[in-house]
Amino acid sequence: MVNHRGSSHNHMRTASTAKFISRKQSPRAIAVYIFLLFAFSIFIFVFNAGNIVEDHPAPVISIQSHPQTKFLQTADDELWDAPSRHGLRPCIKPTSRYKAAHGSDRYLTVKSNGGLNQMRTGISDMVAVAYIMNATLVIPQLDRRSFWQDSSIFSDIFDELHFITTLQGNVRIVRELPKELELVPRARKHFTSWSSMGYYKEMMQLWNDHQVIHVAKSDSRLANNDLPLDIQRLRCRALYHALHFSPPIESLGKKLVDRLRMRSGKYIALHLRYEKDMLAFTGCTSGLTDAESEELRIMRENTKHWKVKDINSTEQRIGGFCPLTPKEVGIFLQAIGYPPSTLIYVASGEIYGGDARLSELMSFFPNLVFKVTWHEQLRGTADS
Ligand SMILES: *[C@@H]1O[C@H](CO)[C@@H](O)[C@H](O)[C@H]1NC(C)=O
Numbered sequence: 085m086v087n088h089r090g091s092s093h094n095h096m097r098t099a100s101t102a103k104f105i106s107r108k109q110s111p112r113a114i115a116v117y118i119f120l121l122f123a124f125s126i127f128i129f130v131f132n133a134g135n136i137v138e139d140h141p142a143p144v145i146s147i148q149s150h151p152q153t154k155f156l157q158t159a160d161d162e163l164w165d166a167p168s169r170h171g172l173r174p175c176i177k178p179t180s181r182y183k184a185a186h187g188s189d190r191y192l193t194v195k196s197n198g199g200l201n202q203m204r205t206g207i208s209d210m211v212a213v214a215y216i217m218n219a220t221l222v223i224p225q226l227d228r229r230s231f232w233q234d235s236s237i238f239s240d241i242f243d244e245l246h247f248i249t250t251l252q253g254n255v256r257i258v259r260e261l262p263k264e265l266e267l268v269p270r271a272r273k274h275f276t277s278w279s280s281m282g283y284y285k286e287m288m289q290l291w292n293d294h295q296v297i298h299v300a301k302s303d304s305r306l307a308n309n310d311l312p313l314d315i316q317r318l319r320c321r322a323l324y325h326a327l328h329f330s331p332p333i334e335s336l337g338k339k340l341v342d343r344l345r346m347r348s349g350k351y352i353a354l355h356l357r358y359e360k361d362m363l364a365f366t367g368c369t370s371g372l373t374d375a376e377s378e379e380l381r382i383m384r385e386n387t388k389h390w391k392v393k394d395i396n397s398t399e400q401r402i403g404g405f406c407p408l409t410p411k412e413v414g415i416f417l418q419a420i421g422y423p424p425s426t427l428i429y430v431a432s433g434e435i436y437g438g439d440a441r442l443s444e445l446m447s448f449f450p451n452l453v454f455k456v457t458w459h460e461q462l463r464g465t466a467d468s
Pocket residue numbers: 187188189190218
């Protein structure tokens with residue numbers, strides 16, 4: 085009886101009711117009562133089962149009635165539509181408690197480190213640090229020593245004036261240190277990454293002896309350190325509103341996007357991070373030749389600021405710490421459902437192993453275009 089109902093809750097209620105009744109009623113009446121309950125439970129079960137069956141067949145049937153169109157339609161939406169925001173929204177406006185910073189005659193100079201993405205978040209962190217420490221921020225120097233050997237300065241990459249004016253009233257930002265401060269001794273600091281607000285407040289002691297603090301690297305990693313809401317919102321304003329690319333980069337980017345759209349409407353921009361520095365840094369040599377593995381090992385050995393030298397490639401891979409290979413990216417995108425005709429813009433530097441390794445991706449998606457070729461084409465048209 086219990087099993088037929090499939091509900092222990094019903095079972096308990098029935099049993100206790102029966103016990104209660106047994107004090108007053110004859111055994112026959114009890115039997116009739118239990119039978120009625122039993123019958124009622126069966127009815128409820130069948131009724132619910134009917135609902136369960138009815139709930140689900142509708143979509144199945146409608147897909148089967150026009151299988152191809154319906155199915156592909158759904159897949160296409162899922163592949164190209166913006167993902168759900170899950171109720172999240174931008175929150176960049178300061179709260180009512182936010183106090184605008186005033187001009188300050190103490191200065192923070194910064195050497196931003198890492199690749200472009202790392203520098204962008206690092207610069208936003210430094211805006212927040214300057215705010216916390218009540219300092220004027222001098223436009224950061226960009227990293228020239230990284231693998232990319234990019235000699236660009238801030239104003240080559242970012243719209244400097246926009247950066248300064250957008251953050252007015254938050255943090256005072258100046259292009260250069262005032263002349264009279266250029267030669268005064270600076271406090272030189274490597275701020276500890278992942279620090280809290282208290283740490284930076286403590287660092288304000290440095291102002292007692294110095295008017296300029298030089299920060300040797302910008303990746304303070306302030307995203308998840310319990311900083312007050314208004315500090316996080318300031319970081320967001322810096323990152324998403326103040327840091328715009330410089331006009332020449334904006335216009336080149338727009339041209340690229342227009343060309344890609346003209347060619348196929350929709351495309352994938354793939355940051356295929358299968359580049360020499362990444363493989364050397366992570367020690368991921370699975371599938372590479374012995375000579376390649378050795379070349380990467382030597383590069384790691386010789387790069388001073390990479391601390392970990394001895395790496396077991398197999399363990400890295402099993403641990404999930406390796407970038408996807410071009411072939412794995414192909415398998416992955418195919419499995420998600422992108423058709424082989426999909427246009428893929430490979431937004432990376434040189435792929436390690438060159439064409440041979442790229443052909444493993446091309447066998448899935450032959451429609452690849454590359455940054456280098458397209459940029460040259462665009463420059464060509466711009467010059468002529
Ligand atoms: C910020 O610094 C200025 C001097 O540059 C000072 O007058 C002001 O009191 C400081 N504000 C805070 C909150 O420390």
